[in-house]
Amino acid sequence: MSADVIPLRRKEQPSLDPLLALTANGMNSVNAIILDRMQSEIPLIPTLAGHLISGGGKRMRPMLTLSSAALLEYEGDRHHKLAASVEFIHTATLLHDDVVDGSDLRRGKKPANLIFGNPASVLVGDFLFSRSFELMVEDGSLKVLKILSNASAVIAAGEVDQLTAQRQIETSEERYLGIIGAKTAALFAAACRIAAVVAERAEAEEQALDAYGRNLGIAFQLVDDAIDYDSSADEMGKGRGDDFREGKMTLPVILAYARGDEAERAFWKDAIAGRRTSDEDLAEAVRLIEKHDAVEATRERARHFAQRAIDAIGGFRQNAARDAMEEAALFAVSRRF
Template identity: 60%
Template sequence: MGVVVSFEEGREDPEAALSTLIGLVREDLDAVNQVIVRRMHSPVALIPQLAAHIVAAGGKRLRPVMTLAAARLCGYRGQRHVSLAACVEFIHTATLLHDDVVDESMLRRGLASANAVFGNKASVLVGDFLFSRAFELMVEDGSLSVLAILSRASSVIAEGEVLQLTTSNDTTTSEDSYLEVIRCKTAALFAAAARVGAVVAERPRAEEEALESYGLNLGIAFQLIDDVLDYAANQQKLGKAVGDDFREGKITLPLLLAFRRGDAEERAFWKRTVEELDQREEDLAEAMRLIEKHGALRDTVGRARHYGAVARDALAIFPDGPEKRALLGVIDFCIARAR
C-alpha cells in the first residue's frame, strides 16, 4: 500500500525542509502568532473561544509562512508582512470553519469538528468575524494591491468550494474539473499568500508573478498529496483517519482515476458507494484495493510531482540563498508526505 517517492541525490531530507523554512522565519512567525491572538479578541467571549479552538490548535501555518518567506526572499526588511501573514491565516481559518458546516445529510454521520462542538451557526459567524477582521487588518496596512490580491483570492476560494459542492458524489467528474476545484479552493490562497510577500517588498511584477506561480503550483501539489493520504495506510500521525473522503463520497483524483480505469463491475461499486453512499463495512478495503490495482495513488503522486516541478522552475529567477533553498525544499516536503 505504501507509495514510494524517490528524491534526487544531494537534496535535503524533505522532513527537515519545512523545519528549515520555519527556522528561517521563526521570529516573524512568533510575531504573526501574537497578532493572531491579539486581533481575534472580541468582547463577545465565544469569538476568541471558538477561534482559539481552530486557530490556536496550530497546524503548520504553511500559508502565512509563504508570505513571510516570500517577503524575505525578496529582501524585505520591514514589518508589514507580519500582519498580512496573519490576514492570510485568518482567511484560511474562516474557510476551514465554513468548510466544516455540514448539510443535514451529513449531520447524521456525526462529525466531530468545530461545528459539532459549537453548532453550525457559531462556526459560520465566527468565520465571518475572522474574515472581516482580516480585511480590517489589510485596510490598516493600507495597500490596495494587497487588498485586491486577497479579496480576489477569497472570491475564488468561495467559487471553488461551491464548484466542489456541485461536483460532489459525481464519479463522472473530469480530472480537469477536479483540478479546477483544488486550484480555486486550496491553491489560490497559497498563490496569494506568496505574492503578497513580493508586493510588500515592492519588487517588479515578474517577481510577484513568479511567487504567485510558485504558490499556486505548490498548493495544487499539496492538495493532491492530501488526497492521496486519505487512502494511504500509516497516516495516523497526521491526525486524519484513513478513508474519510471515501466515507463522505468526496471526489478526489485517486478515486477518479480508479473509476475511469475500472471495468463495469468496478464502476458499479463506485456508483453504489460514492454516489449513493450505500456503504458496507468491507467497502473501504475494497476501494483501497481497486485504487492500488489501478496505480491511482502512484499516478496522483506523479501529477503532484509535475506541479512541484512547475513550482520549482517558477523560483528560477531568484538568486540562490537560504530562503530560496528552503522554499524549494518545501516542495519536496509536500510531496514526500505521501511516503
C-alpha cells in the same frame, strides 16, 4: 504506517524544518497579531477561534508570505500583519468547511462545529473573515486588498464547485484540478504574491511567486487527497475515508474509475452516490485504487506541480529562503500523513 518508511539521509527525506527555521522569528510576530486580533468582547469568539488557531495547523500560508518576503530580501515588517490576515482567511474557510463537510475529525481532532455547533462556526468564521479585511485595510495597500479579496471569491466559488461535483462520478481530472486550484491553491498563490507587492517588486516577480504558491498548493492538495486512500500512510491526521464517505471526487477515485473495468465502475458509481459507505466498502475502494496505482499516479501528478513550483522561483537569487521554499515543495510531495 510510519514504520514502513525507511529512514533516508536528510537530503533524500525533505522536511519543513528549513522553512520553520527561516520563519521562526517572523512567525512569533504573526502569532502575536493573530492572538491579539481574534479577541472580542464576545467570549465565544476567542474561545472558538482559539480552538482552531491553536489546534496544531502548520500555518503554511503565513510561513509562505514570510519566506517569500525573505526570498526578496524585504527588510520591513508590513508582511506580518498581512500574513495574519491570510491565516484568518484560511481559518474562516476551515470553520465553514467543517459545517459544509459534516466531517467528525479534523487532523484527528473533533472539529469546532461539533463542539460549539454549526451556528457559532458559521458566525465566528464570518468574524475572522471580516477581521482579515480590517488587517489589510490597516496595511493600506489596495493592491494587496485586490489580491486577497479576489482570492477569497475564488476560494468560495471553488468550494461551491466542489459541492456541485460531490457524488458526481463523471467529474473529470480537469474539473478536479480547477476545483483544487480554486479552493486550495488560490490562497497559497496570494500568500506568496503579496510579499512581492509589499517589497514593491515588478509584476514578473509577483507572477513568479504567485506561480510558486499556486503549484505548491495544488501539490499539497493532491497529496492530501492521495493520503486519504493510501494504505501505507500514517493513520493520523484527518479521518481516513472521509472523502470516500462524503462522495468527494478526488484524483485517486477519478483515476481508479477511469482505469477500472465495468464491475469496478459499477462499484464506484454506487459508492460515490452514497450507497456503499461501510468499512468493507472503504477497504474495497482502497484495494481498487491500489490495483490501478491511483495513489502513486496522484503522487506523480503532485511531483509535477512541485517541480513547477521550484522552477517558478528559479529566477531569484539562491538564498536560505529559496532553499527552504524548494525543500518545502519536495516535502509537500513526500508527506505520508
